[in-house]
Amino acid sequence: MSQLIACQWQGGLVMAADRRVETRRDGERDVHTLRKLFPLGPQAAVATSGAAVGIWVSRVLSRLFRRRGALPLHELESYALAVFQKEYGQFVQQGQRWFAAHPEALRRSYVLLGGRHGDGGYRFRFHASEEHGDPYRPLGATRVLTAPRRLGLEGRLAQAVNNGQPDGDALRDVVLAGLRQIAAHDEAVAAPFDVVALTPQGVRWQVFDEPPEAPRVHILDSGETSGSG
Numbered sequence: 001m002s003q004l005i006a007c008q009w010q011g012g013l014v015m016a017a018d019r020r021v022e023t024r025r026d027g028e029r030d031v032h033t034l035r036k037l038f039p040l041g042p043q044a045a046v047a048t049s050g051a052a053v054g055i056w057v058s059r060v061l062s063r064l065f066r067r068r069g070a071l072p073l074h075e076l077e078s079y080a081l082a083v084f085q086k087e088y089g090q091f092v093q094q095g096q097r098w099f100a101a102h103p104e105a106l107r108r109s110y111v112l113l114g115g116r117h118g119d120g121g122y123r124f125r126f127h128a129s130e131e132h133g134d135p136y137r138p139l140g141a142t143r144v145l146t147a148p149r150r151l152g153l154e155g156r157l158a159q160a161v162n163n164g165q166p167d168g169d170a171l172r173d174v175v176l177a178g179l180r181q182i183a184a185h186d187e188a189v190a191a192p193f194d195v196v197a198l199t200p201q202g203v204r205w206q207v208f209d210e211p212p213e214a215p216r217v218h219i220l221d222s223g224e225t226s227g228s229g
Contacts, residue, residue: 002049006124006145012199013122017047020190037194038062043070044115050108073115153178168197
């Protein structure tokens with residue numbers, strides 16, 4: 001399953017995701033490189049894991065929000081989840097016969113949303129539909145999220161937040177090191193890695209490739225939606 005990461009602190013929010021996607025068809029496994037972290041307007045982002053249809057929905061939402069102004073997180077969250085619920089439901093309905101013949105198929109869909117809160121700070125929300133037809137429901141999270149859970153990385157991020165006033169670059173470095181460590185031991189996670197830092201000073205999108213000794217880094221405009229997938 002995809003690796004999603006989020007960490008919020010008083011000065012902003014960092015979100016990250018890998019790009020490895022695995023699909024199975026007629027017993028054959030295919031591995032793809034697809035973007036999973038997208039902008040939602042100038043000051044928000046969405047990432048998904050679980051059912052691959054979430055990537056397509058995220059891309060559609062990103063295009064819809066491309067020319068819109070910034071929305072507060074609660075408004076953005078309500079609209080985005082309604083779109084995910086509708087599109088995921090239609091996807092399952094259209095593939096009902098296939099899913100009936102493949103009961104082992106993945107039935108979970110996760111949505112990570114981040115943006116500006118009503119108090120002016122940045123927050124994230126994490127939602128899950130864990131069975132076909134189930135509505136998305138919020139999953140408890142504090143200031144740090146890793147999905148799947150990576151307790152060691154969560155501990156390092158929490159420590160970085162608690163030790164004074166970190167900045168986006170410092171937390172990005174902790175996130176990136178964690179992603180590389182995970183990828184080295186878990187074949188379900190692989191570079192490139194997308195990272196976004198949302199702060200009052202601006203929104204910074206970066207893509208990191210391997211090898212870690214000489215990563216290729218792209219600084220993207222906050223409104224851009226370019227990239228694989």
